[in-house]
Amino acid sequence: MRILHTSDWHLGRQFHGVSLDEDHDAVLAQVEVAIADHGPDVLIIAGDIFDRATPPQTALRRFNDFVRRVGAGGQTAIVLIAGNHDSAAQVGMMGVLADADRSLVRGPLDAEERPLILSDEHGPVAISALPFSFEFAARACYGKEDICCPADVLREQVASARRHLPDGARWIVVAHAFVEGASTSDGERPLTRAVGGIETVPSSVFDGAHYVALGHLHRPQAAGADHIRYAGSPLAFGFDEEGHRKSMTLVDLAADGSVTTTDIAFEPLRRIRTLRGRLAELLAAPEASDDLISVVLTDETPQIDPMKRIRRLYPNAVQLAYERNGVPGEERLREGRAALERPQEVIADFVNFARGRKIDEGERALVEARLGDLIVVEDDT
Incomplete structure (x- = not known):
């Protein structure tokens, strides 16, 4: 079976105020060319389809037109998940009228992660699509209050997906996560709202999968094992990505579950x-x-x-x-963003500046608790 793995399109994004609409048109056209040239059985979009939860109408129209054109060919199934930049509800609604035999669209969490089953001459292939979710939503979905980090969320999703695997099927997992050991870029938003929380996920979470199609990190790379891969973003979204070669990943899944991967380079409209x-x-x-x-x-x-x-x-x-x-x-911009991701340190520095001595452990614990309360309120709203 042949898979074309892409991710992190971030439709609707701007680059320092400059529209990337034409740049996105160029890379989406290249995805269509790759589909025509290589004939994949399935196209995977591993999250962050849009750049924000309320994308502009131009971005929605661009994506809908793309899906309509790919679907019109009738040969390539589509699997997509919501990433941390997407609105889970909005992505979920995209699957309402989709062909359940040829597509899998996953937005909100589901306690029963049923796969899309495709077949080739070697038998069935099960594709489990695991959308991104914050810890608070996962606690409500799975009824487990001890879910406290992205790794816990994914363990529950993977365990649910395993329960629905057909006997003897080769298994593909699609997820949006930060796997330990992978290289980051400046444009990636943290995946946890917990103050001081650990956002990385061990690659062992995916044990048993024959290929793991990841989204979130913008550099194409393997993470923990050759079959656990990020396709990366099709465009560079920061100057720290200058000179990076962007690509999509063509995956050939053999009868024994082994995979061969080939990078198909994107040619950007602008460098x-x-x-x-x-x-x-x-x-x-x-x-x-x-x-x-x-x-x-x-x-x-x-x-x-x-x-x-x-x-x-x-x-x-x-x-x-x-x-x-x-x-x-x-x-300087990166330093400012990093400071905002460590609000407890910003507060500690301010207190030290204002009164001339560092906060003690009791005060630090109070700050942590209050910041945690703010995160829970934000999630509830």
């Missing part, structure tokens, strides 16, 4: 690039470019209206920093 040099040197470039540009000026003195002048050649220059300032703007 992510950093230009470094003196302003005069950059303005002397031989030709303009529509690439998405970060500019680092090496001039020792501030220049007059540098961004306006640079955008005459590079209309999609979105970021500018001076090398002499030490920390470029993107690194």
Whole structure:
């Protein structure tokens, strides 16, 4: 059986305020070409179809048109799950009118994770699609109050999926998770709302699966074993991904359950690039470019209206920093995002600054408890 594994499309996303609609059109067209050229039995989209829970209508229309075109071919089944950026309810509604024999669409959690069963000349293949869920929703679904991290959520999902596997079937699992040992990028949102919580999942959670199609991390890579893989995102979403080769993964599943994987490279409409040099040197470039540009000026003195002048050649220059300032703007932005993901440390630093001494263990425990209460209230609303 042949599988085309993709993930993390993030339809509707912008890059520093620049629309990526045309870039997404280009990569979706390449997915369709790959389907036509390689004839996969199933297309897997492993979460983060959209960039946010309320995507713009253009993103919804783009996805619906894509699914309609792929479905019209009649040869390729579709399996997709909600990721942490998606609205589980919205993704779940997409499956209401789908052909249950040729598609599996999973949004909200289900205590009974039934697979899509496909067959080839070697027998049945069961595909279990496990949508992303925060711990609080999983507790309600499975009736277990001791679910406290993403690994606990996935253990329950995998255990449920195992109960519905046909005897002798080869098994494919689709999940949206951060598996231990994998490499991250800046654009990935944390998968747990628990303060100080552990968001990684051991690869052993997937024991017994012949192939695990993962989403969430934006770099194509194996995680823990060769058959546990991230396809990665089709586009770069931050300058830390400059130079990364984006791809989708073609998987051939043999009769004995072994897999052979081939990366099919995406060709982006625009590249992510950093230009470094003196302003005069950059303005002397031989030709303009529509690439998405970060500019680092090496001039020792501030220049007059540098961004306006640079955008005459590079209309999609979105970021500018001076090398002499030490920390470029993107690194400062990353530091700010990291601080927001550690609110207890931000509070501790503020208290230390305001009163001249560090908080003690009792005060730290009080902060942790109050932040935990806020997370529960947010989840309930």
